[in-house]
Amino acid sequence: MSEQPARPPSSVPGPDGTPLLGSFLDVRRDSFGFRERLASEHGGLARYTVLGTDVFLLTDPDLVEQVLVQDNQRYVKGELFQQQLAPVLGNGLLNSEGEFWRRQRHLIQPAFTPDRIAEYAGMMTDSTRRATANWEDGDVRDVHGETMALTLDIVATALMGVDIRDRTPAVGAALDTVMEAAAGSLLDLLPPWVPTPARQSVDEAVATLDRIVDEIIAEKRGDPGDDVVSALLRAEDEEGESMSDEQVRDEVKTLLLAGHETTALSLTFTLHLLARHPEVERRLLAELDAKLDGETPTLGAVGDLPYLEQVVQESMRLLPPVHGILREPTEDVTLGGYRIPAGSTLSISQWVVHRDSDVYDDPESFRPERWTDELEADLPRLGYFPFSAGPRRCIGDRFAMLEAKLVLATLLQSYRFELVGSGELDLIASITSRPSDPVRMRIRERAVGATGRRTDEAVPAED
Known part of the structure; x- marks a missing residue:
């Protein structure tokens, strides 16, 4: 039997939307809910329009694998992705394509080998201890702000060999501006040359980042070390040409943004989920107390903390820090029996995908114990992909996982985190899944009993 011709892209199922705007307002109002409804009503390949442009939503794990892994060479990140990040990160590793991307990844890869990652473990716990040195029992803090500052300190110390704690507020504020602007607004419909307040704020934020990164590069030129920035400065191409200052700056900005944003979100989400699920918190604290016995967690120790691993996995399933990935075919392709045009x-x-009831039992529930060998064997290959997949899988995935586990273990040895007020967590779909408001939580010191063991009595949350 001859193969059936691919159906036209216009026949991919999806909502009609409104004239001119399409589904623009639905996406703006509730991006997460809109995509969940779209997949539920129209299947693993669905189509919607935004301002006259077709967007194809992929939520079938097999189709996701086809795009990210099997046929990855036929896709690039595309124009929309570049519009969001190129003005900020230039041609850094996150944005670059083709042979240039492969060269840059090869230069940066040594910073993320298992041996190098092992060297970072002590820096991660040291930074966590420093960050909590002035915490007191009963403090109410913005946990997301705290984890953002902490992970920024870790990435600067471990990957760049610099101390930027005095510049953390400026870097954090600039990155917040960039990420919030990426969530979009109706003013984005104006031509790009119109100087809206958001665009002016982004320009100022990028100038701040450029200035601070230039300071880091100048510092490393004067005192090179065994770190990523020094490696980039030493790098030469086949003709013996060094990397331009602008390209080094783009790579350093990319490491600062990608190297701390998603891990900070993972930490924030995990602490929030633990506070909402005291039975999970109790089990995790019991494991930490039994296995660590008050000692600072190490690389070797986290390997003996299976429930901690399950908690982090489940947190990134239910609340993935990166909620979506953009791709653009460089030629006409066939997906799910439909022809998808180039571009x-x-x-x-x-x-x-992470909340699909065809992939996970009771997907809306936070159940770390679901992460068994049996589940992982039964999952579709791309049923779980918090770090993407294929050649463009996050270069720092092992770094991020170790960081999340070490920081959580260090924090939870000494503190519990309580919800304040309603404890609701509202998210906006920027480049990442970002809290729309400060994530305020009350910090409680964990008491040490006469035996030296931690004793934890639940304290009612306060408004």
């Missing part, structure tokens, strides 16, 4: 925007949603 089309593909939106691949971890958020939807």
Whole structure:
């Protein structure tokens, strides 16, 4: 039997939307809910329009694997992705393509080998201890702000060999501006040359980042070391040409942004989920107390903390820090029996796949114990992909996982985190899944009993 011809892209199922705007307002109002409804009503490949442009939503794990892994060479990150990040990160590793991307990844890869990652463990716990040195029992803090500052300190210390704690507020504020602007607004419909307040704020934020990164590069030129920035400064191409200052700056900015944002979100989400699920918190604290016995967690120790691993995995499933991935085919391709034209925007949603009842039992529940060898063997290959997949899988995935586990273990040895007020967590779909408001939590010191063991009595949350 001859193979059936691919159906036209216009026949991919999806909502009609409104004239001119399409589904623009639905996406703006509730991006997460819109995509969940779209997949539920129209299947693993669905189409919607935004301002006259077709967007194809992929939530079938097999199709996701086809795009990210099997046929990855036929796709690039695309124009929409570049519009969001190129003005900020230039041609850094996150944005670059083709042979240039492969060269840059090869230069940066040595910073993320298992041996190098092992060297970072002590820096991660030291930074955590420093960050909590002035915490007191009963403090109410913005946990997201705290984890952002902490992970920024870790990435600067471990990957760049610099101390930027005095510049952390400026870097953090600039990155917040950039990420909030990426969530979009109706003013984005104006031509790009119109100087809206958001665009002016982004320009100022980028100038701040450029200035601070230039300071870091100048510092490393004067005192090179065994770190990523020094390696980039030493790098030469086949003709013996060094990397331009602008390209080094782009790579350092990329490391600062990608190297701390997602891990900070993972830490924030995990602490929030633990506070909402005291039975999970109790089990995790019992494991930490029994296995660590008050000692500072190490690389070797986290390997003996299986429930901690499950908690982090489940947190990134239910609340993936990166909620979606953009791709664009460089030629006409066939997906799910449909012809998808070159240059089309593909939106691949971890958020939807990770919450799919065809993939996970009771997907809306926070159940770390679900992460057994049996589950992982039964999952579709791309049923869980918090760090993406294929050649463009996050270069720092092992760094991030170790960081999340070490920081959590260090924090939870000494503190519990309580919800304040309603404890609701509202998210906005920027480049990452970001809290729309400060995540305020009350910090409680964990008491040490006469035996030296931690004793924890639940304290009612306060408004």
